[in-house]
Amino acid sequence: MPETVRHGAYRRADGRGGEAMRRRALMLGAVVAPLALPATAQAYPTRPVTLVVPFASGGPTDILARIMADALGERLGTRMVVVNRAGRIVGKYRKIHLPGRAHKETSVGWHNFEKRYFEVGDRAWPVWRTMGVNMGMMICNDRRWPEAYRVMGLQTVELIALGYNSSIANALGGEPPEIRMLHNHISMQAGAYQNATWVCGAAKSGDEEGIPLMGGSCIIAPTGQIVALASRLGPEVITAECDLGLCDFYKRTMFDFAAHRRPEHYRSIIERTGAEPPSLVDETG
Amino acid sequence: MPETVRHGAYRRADGRGGEAMRRRALMLGAVVAPLALPATAQAYPTRPVTLVVPFASGGPTDILARIMADALGERLGTRMVVVNRAGRIVGKYRKIHLPGRAHKETSVGWHNFEKRYFEVGDRAWPVWRTMGVNMGMMICNDRRWPEAYRVMGLQTVELIALGYNSSIANALGGEPPEIRMLHNHISMQAGAYQNATWVCGAAKSGDEEGIPLMGGSCIIAPTGQIVALASRLGPEVITAECDLGLCDFYKRTMFDFAAHRRPEHYRSIIERTGAEPPSLVDETG
Numbered sequence: 001m002p003e004t005v006r007h008g009a010y011r012r013a014d015g016r017g018g019e020a021m022r023r024r025a026l027m028l029g030a031v032v033a034p035l036a037l038p039a040t041a042q043a044y045p046t047r048p049v050t051l052v053v054p055f056a057s058g059g060p061t062d063i064l065a066r067i068m069a070d071a072l073g074e075r076l077g078t079r080m081v082v083v084n085r086a087g088r089i090v091g092k093y094r095k096i097h098l099p100g101r102a103h104k105e106t107s108v109g110w111h112n113f114e115k116r117y118f119e120v121g122d123r124a125w126p127v128w129r130t131m132g133v134n135m136g137m138m139i140c141n142d143r144r145w146p147e148a149y150r151v152m153g154l155q156t157v158e159l160i161a162l163g164y165n166s167s168i169a170n171a172l173g174g175e176p177p178e179i180r181m182l183h184n185h186i187s188m189q190a191g192a193y194q195n196a197t198w199v200c201g202a203a204k205s206g207d208e209e210g211i212p213l214m215g216g217s218c219i220i221a222p223t224g225q226i227v228a229l230a231s232r233l234g235p236e237v238i239t240a241e242c243d244l245g246l247c248d249f250y251k252r253t254m255f256d257f258a259a260h261r262r263p264e265h266y267r268s269i270i271e272r273t274g275a276e277p278p279s280l281v282d283e284t285g
Numbered sequence: 286m287p288e289t290v291r292h293g294a295y296r297r298a299d300g301r302g303g304e305a306m307r308r309r310a311l312m313l314g315a316v317v318a319p320l321a322l323p324a325t326a327q328a329y330p331t332r333p334v335t336l337v338v339p340f341a342s343g344g345p346t347d348i349l350a351r352i353m354a355d356a357l358g359e360r361l362g363t364r365m366v367v368v369n370r371a372g373r374i375v376g377k378y379r380k381i382h383l384p385g386r387a388h389k390e391t392s393v394g395w396h397n398f399e400k401r402y403f404e405v406g407d408r409a410w411p412v413w414r415t416m417g418v419n420m421g422m423m424i425c426n427d428r429r430w431p432e433a434y435r436v437m438g439l440q441t442v443e444l445i446a447l448g449y450n451s452s453i454a455n456a457l458g459g460e461p462p463e464i465r466m467l468h469n470h471i472s473m474q475a476g477a478y479q480n481a482t483w484v485c486g487a488a489k490s491g492d493e494e495g496i497p498l499m500g501g502s503c504i505i506a507p508t509g510q511i512v513a514l515a516s517r518l519g520p521e522v523i524t525a526e527c528d529l530g531l532c533d534f535y536k537r538t539m540f541d542f543a544a545h546r547r548p549e550h551y552r553s554i555i556e557r558t559g560a561e562p563p564s565l566v567d568e569t570g
Contacts, residue, residue, distance in 0.1 A: 262405060281415075
């Protein structure tokens with residue numbers, strides 16, 4: 001059971017001065033938790049994802065137990081929760097972007113059946129003000145969609161906590177592992193930069209039913225820089241001091257949304273789901 | 286006059302087989318054109334940007350002259366045009382994301398007054414089917430906004446031609462040149478990957494009124510990889526063979542928008558311009 005949990009633990013740095021400093025400096029850590037049990041004990045493609053902030057009065061073990069009990073009750077939802085320092089659940093998020101298919105479509109590679117087993121989350125990326133930071137969550141495939149970051153950016157998010165368990169290879173072939181990792185990181189980097197937020201991506205490594213997972217846990221600054229990166233596929237804790245002043249800087253300048261966004265030109269983003277061919281065609285060339 | 290033109294020349298590779306190959310293989314080149322004339326002759330912050338496809342019957346010089354004549358007539362628009370092989374203007378695009386301010390607000394650094402001199406473009410990123418590719422355009426600051434790429438992605442864009450003239454430094458200080466370049470590249474890389482398109486970014490280098498420009502011209506694949514990159518700040522042509530099959534692959538799988546997008550959860554992207562504080566606040570932590 002514990003192997004299904006990815007911890008994204010974040011703690012505030014203490015003893016660094018007054019309120020301003022407390023607001024500006026967070027210590028943020030991502031823990032990579034590889035699978036330890038045999039693959040046969042797992043339910044692919046995924047299990048609940050739990051985010052733990054281990055500052056409760058009862059200590060980390062108590063919190064973990066509480067979360068797990070809750071998680072077991074909703075096993076079929078891909079879900080993350082935020083627990084505050086008092087050990088109370090502040091908010092929940094259910095995954096919106098479900099990759100894969102509901103039915104087998106090819107005989108190539110393996111299949112991701114998230115669309116068969118899960119329902120699309122009912123609530124678009126809420127952001128909570130808790131523990132001195134504006135915090136939001138995304139799950140796995142969500143991180144590849146700029147809309148997810150933007151919906152949180154429009155709520156002044158400062159820290160996005162994200163868990164993912166993506167495979168090293170593409171089932172349909174053709175993508176070397178380093179390209180898979182590039183996709184993983186550039187999506188989070190652009191999301192962080194373009195929304196002036198920290199992003200903490202906690203990966204699962206190990207394998208699920210024989211499929212190796214990519215790892216690559218990272219902490220990304222609002223500059224788009226990867227400031228902490230897991231160095232191996234085993235268990236590892238990475239940390240970074242997160243200056244929330246960087247969020248402020250970009251939210252006031254390059255990404256001052258009120259000054260620079262042009263929603264009147266973005267309408268097709270919600271009016272259209274799938275892509276449609278260009279309406280303007282020139283065949284004389 | 287010619288120093289104000291950034292060329293993003295793209296040509297199809299020939300002699301490589303039948304129709305399928307012609308559709309799949311394009312040679313795409315970005316030309317960096319640094320300023321050669323004294324800074325005093327320039328009108329900061331920007332000038333019209335022209336994209337030339339030098340395959341017209343009249344030859345490149347003729348086309349250039351034609352474009353320049355047109356450009357001079359609309360000097361106050363930040364504008365790009367696509368010219369097809371027949372030398373005909375297929376489409377125009379006017380910049381939508383105008384950075385900077387309309388009025389002087391601080392005494393720090395220099396100012397970008399695009400909001401004073403330019404009007405926001407009237408048409409959201411059209412895509413044209415021309416010369417065997419679905420092609421769109423963006424200009425400079427547009428490249429930092431994921432909405433711009435997405436609006437074109439929703440029109441099955443396969444090649445985005447982009448010109449930019451960003452400074453090496455941030456007028457407000459604090460960003461080293463390599464971070465500025467990171468912003469430049471991760472925005473284009475994520476835009477390319479998340480919309481399954483090639484992106485060709487042609488930079489201006491040299492300086493404008495004493496402000497050095499960053500350069501960094503690049504050609505980016507739908508994998509998000511930078512497959513060609515300018516190696517200096519002087520004049521340079523970079524080229525890449527662009528396999529449009531890569532667009533098809535991602536448009537059918539990870540970014541099969543019809544299967545995976547959830548516009549019902551994206552509404553705030555157009556319903557809101559500026560960011561608003563989180564509605565959910567927990568102060569018990």
